[in-house]
Amino acid sequence: MDVLYFAWVRERIGVPKERIETGATTVAELVDELKAREPRYEAAFADLSALRVAVDQELADFDAGLAGVREVAFFPPMTGG
Amino acid sequence: MQARVQQEPFDLGTEAARFAGAQKDMGAVVTFTGIVRDLPDDPLQAMEIEHYPGMTESALTEMAETAMARFSLGDALVIHRFGRLLPGEMIMMVATAARHRKDAFEAAEFLMDYLKSRAPFWKREITAKGADWVASKAEDEDALARW
Numbered sequence: 001m002d003v004l005y006f007a008w009v010r011e012r013i014g015v016p017k018e019r020i021e022t023g024a025t026t027v028a029e030l031v032d033e034l035k036a037r038e039p040r041y042e043a044a045f046a047d048l049s050a051l052r053v054a055v056d057q058e059l060a061d062f063d064a065g066l067a068g069v070r071e072v073a074f075f076p077p078m079t080g081g
Numbered sequence: 082m083q084a085r086v087q088q089e090p091f092d093l094g095t096e097a098a099r100f101a102g103a104q105k106d107m108g109a110v111v112t113f114t115g116i117v118r119d120l121p122d123d124p125l126q127a128m129e130i131e132h133y134p135g136m137t138e139s140a141l142t143e144m145a146e147t148a149m150a151r152f153s154l155g156d157a158l159v160i161h162r163f164g165r166l167l168p169g170e171m172i173m174m175v176a177t178a179a180r181h182r183k184d185a186f187e188a189a190e191f192l193m194d195y196l197k198s199r200a201p202f203w204k205r206e207i208t209a210k211g212a213d214w215v216a217s218k219a220e221d222e223d224a225l226a227r228w
Contacts, residue, residue, distance in 0.1 A: 004133070007203035007214055057135055057136035057139060073133060077216075078197075078200060079197070079198075079203055080196045080197055
């Protein structure tokens with residue numbers, strides 16, 4: 001699936017988007033998998049309360065399922081307006 | 082009803098006049114405009130706004146549709162810019178048209194409250210000291226409880 005990062009999450013991870021092959025069944029499992037990969041992911045995902053997630057471009061929770069999902073995005077709380 | 086995400090500036094007068102001029106059955110039009118504010122102690126050189134192409138458009142459209150239904154609006158317009166903006170530039174605007182002013186005012190506030198913390202935009206302030214992501218405010222999140 002495609003995994004996207006925005007704002008300081010993108011800066012910490014170093015790429016705006018990447019293709020990830022994963023067996024994770026929930027967003028939380030995907031986060032754990034990424035954190036175990038490299039320190040830059042651990043830095044980005046250190047405090048999940050500071051992060052928001054969208055699954056297929058809809059805001060979701062970290063326990064959201066990933067079956068059939070094409071796109072997951074991680075970002076800080078939004079600051080529009 | 083229209084929701085637009087764009088890099089280029091918009092003309093507030095043109096947009097407001099076109100929006101208000103298109104109403105026949107609606108007696109009240111409210112517009113709100115957000116402007117890049119300078120920082121008093123550390124002059125702002127620019128504000129950069131990042132967004133999530135695709136999700137931004139659908140989120141703004143969904144908010145406008147919700148406002149249309151909830152406040153019985155005749156029409157709604159949301160314009161939000163992204164990219165590099167200078168102090169004094171207009172970031173965004175909303176316009177709402179209702180039969181009476183209460184719904185038009187409330188719908189504009191509803192849209193603003195949702196835009197603040199549910200539309201996928203992230204602001205970064207650039208000053209002589211460096212670049213800082215704007216932190217979200219607890220009161221913006223709390224404002225949603227009203228709706």
